[in-house]
Amino acid sequence: MHYHISVPDPQSRFLRITYTIPEIQSDHIEIQLPSWRPGRYEIQNFAKNIQFIEAISAAGHKLPIHKVTKDRWQVGTSGEKEVQIRYSYFASIQNAGSSYVDEELWYLNFINFCMYTEGRISEPYTVALELPDGYQIACGLPAAGMNVLAARDFYQLVDSPLLASESLQKCEYHVRGVHFKIWMHGNLKPNWRRIERDFRRFSREQIAMMQEFPENDYHFLNLILPNAFYHGVEHQNSTMIVLGPDDEGEGLYSDLLGVSSHELFHTWNIIRIRPAELLPYDFTKENYFRTCFVAEGCTTYYGDLFLRRAGVLNEEAYVKELQVYMKRHFESSAHAAQSLTDSSFDLWLDGYEKGIPNRKVSVYHKGALVSLILDLYLRKKTNHAKSLDDVMRLLWVRFGKPFVGYTLEDYISIVEEVAGGEIGWYWQECIFSAEPLENRLNEALAFVGLQMSVFSNGNVQLNIHDDFKAKLQRDKWLGTLQVLTVEEEEE
Numbered sequence: 001m002h003y004h005i006s007v008p009d010p011q012s013r014f015l016r017i018t019y020t021i022p023e024i025q026s027d028h029i030e031i032q033l034p035s036w037r038p039g040r041y042e043i044q045n046f047a048k049n050i051q052f053i054e055a056i057s058a059a060g061h062k063l064p065i066h067k068v069t070k071d072r073w074q075v076g077t078s079g080e081k082e083v084q085i086r087y088s089y090f091a092s093i094q095n096a097g098s099s100y101v102d103e104e105l106w107y108l109n110f111i112n113f114c115m116y117t118e119g120r121i122s123e124p125y126t127v128a129l130e131l132p133d134g135y136q137i138a139c140g141l142p143a144a145g146m147n148v149l150a151a152r153d154f155y156q157l158v159d160s161p162l163l164a165s166e167s168l169q170k171c172e173y174h175v176r177g178v179h180f181k182i183w184m185h186g187n188l189k190p191n192w193r194r195i196e197r198d199f200r201r202f203s204r205e206q207i208a209m210m211q212e213f214p215e216n217d218y219h220f221l222n223l224i225l226p227n228a229f230y231h232g233v234e235h236q237n238s239t240m241i242v243l244g245p246d247d248e249g250e251g252l253y254s255d256l257l258g259v260s261s262h263e264l265f266h267t268w269n270i271i272r273i274r275p276a277e278l279l280p281y282d283f284t285k286e287n288y289f290r291t292c293f294v295a296e297g298c299t300t301y302y303g304d305l306f307l308r309r310a311g312v313l314n315e316e317a318y319v320k321e322l323q324v325y326m327k328r329h330f331e332s333s334a335h336a337a338q339s340l341t342d343s344s345f346d347l348w349l350d351g352y353e354k355g356i357p358n359r360k361v362s363v364y365h366k367g368a369l370v371s372l373i374l375d376l377y378l379r380k381k382t383n384h385a386k387s388l389d390d391v392m393r394l395l396w397v398r399f400g401k402p403f404v405g406y407t408l409e410d411y412i413s414i415v416e417e418v419a420g421g422e423i424g425w426y427w428q429e430c431i432f433s434a435e436p437l438e439n440r441l442n443e444a445l446a447f448v449g450l451q452m453s454v455f456s457n458g459n460v461q462l463n464i465h466d467d468f469k470a471k472l473q474r475d476k477w478l479g480t481l482q483v484l485t486v487e488e489e490e491e
């Protein structure tokens with residue numbers, strides 16, 4: 001399977017795409033453009049950006065092609081062994097899941113515009129890019145020649161976004177044998193010394209906790225815009241991040257750290273530790289699942305926790321981040337009718353819009369708060385001998401590493417194995433119902449000397465108590481797993 005992509009007129013924003021399908025053995029084939037993209041669990045409309053499409057034989061004859069669903073076509077092959085699908089795609093959107101081209105940049109998410117042939121999704125794909133001279137490519141896919149990339153299957157192809165331009169900036173570092181690259185496109189002068197130091201710290205901390213990294217290389221792909229923006233999407237061995245505005249120094253930097261640490265942890269949690277309902281991805285329709293509070297909730301909780309443990313955030317800054325999740329939860333969904341499992345299922349319905357009042361909860365914010373409750377419960381019960389870290393490691397060893405999906409029941413059973421017994425109250429109050437969270441949260445926080453006050457407008461104040469015993473517990477909870485020597489830092 002082969003793709004050829006060119007941009008004859010960058011100002012027009014159109015990609016010109018040729019999809020070559022070899023070794024055809026039937027008189028018709030069906031080709032499918034994904035109807036959603038991993039990381040965003042709602043139906044998309046990528047096909048509306050296709051301006052024209054045609055099917056051509058090797059000799060250049062037109063073949064019959066017609067739509068059978070909004071993003072699936074049937075092609076009559078007339079006995080041809082090889083068929084080319086030629087089409088144009090309007091690439092004009094700059095968010096972390098879209099595609100965009102202009103005179104200076106190619107930003108591609110192959111999921112937006114690459115199709116697979118039914119029954120042949122697991123075959124290898126190559127992509128040749130007709131790039132302008134001097135362009136550098138940033139992408140998680142391995143190179144297979146000059147401006148040619150190779151994917152072992154369609155899943156890898158569409159899980160590997162790409163930035164290419166003449167003015168990409170880059171910084172590299174190694175942690176535990178993993179080669180990390182941070183790429184930036186935009187109008188800014190990155191402080192690479194500081195970025196490398198902080199990224200190295202949280203990468204080390206994450207790998208120290210999980211004990212191994214699923215990939216040999218990893219790419220942080222950053223598109224920095226002049227306007228305000230905050231969006232990141234996780235991928236197999238990369239993440240696509242769009243941030244702005246480019247003139248906002250410290251605010252932009254703290255967003256960059258927060259989103260990068262979150263997305264890196266997804267390399268384990270959801271990319272590999274995958275809900276069974278999403279393995280393999282079915283790109284033709286909704287893939288309902290109830291465990292997004294694990295995939296996004298635990299990841300949101302750990303994103304900032306790793307920054308604190310790695311010493312990138314101080315205790316005060318970390319507590320402020322916690323206060324932000326609490327505020328977001330209590331302001332908008334403290335009285336919501338749905339449970340976390342209901343809202344996870346309904347992501348496909350209205351998960352990424354405001355929605356009607358008091359209906360859903362955020363799998364990110366409430367998900368992070370119930371992760372916090374569980375972590376502190378396990379730590380208190382076992383005097384820090386066990387924690388949510390053990391749950392994540394067991395999920396990795398049993399489900400992520402062998403790459404078999406986990407079910408909600410699997411998660412419950414691993415948590416209770418770590419807890420050393422049933423914790424019905426947790427599932428009932430925090431996960432399966434819409435019970436208020438305030439008392440359980442304060443019960444958990446008291447162990448580490450924190451006290452949360454929720455005001456009637458949903459505003460939240462999180463205070464640290466000056467208590468010696470609680471401070472010790474807090475240090476164990478927020479303490480690093482890694483003691484970095486100067487030499488290791490300079491590695």
Ligand SMILES: [Zn+2]
Binds near residue numbers: 234262295299
């Ligand atoms: Zn996420």
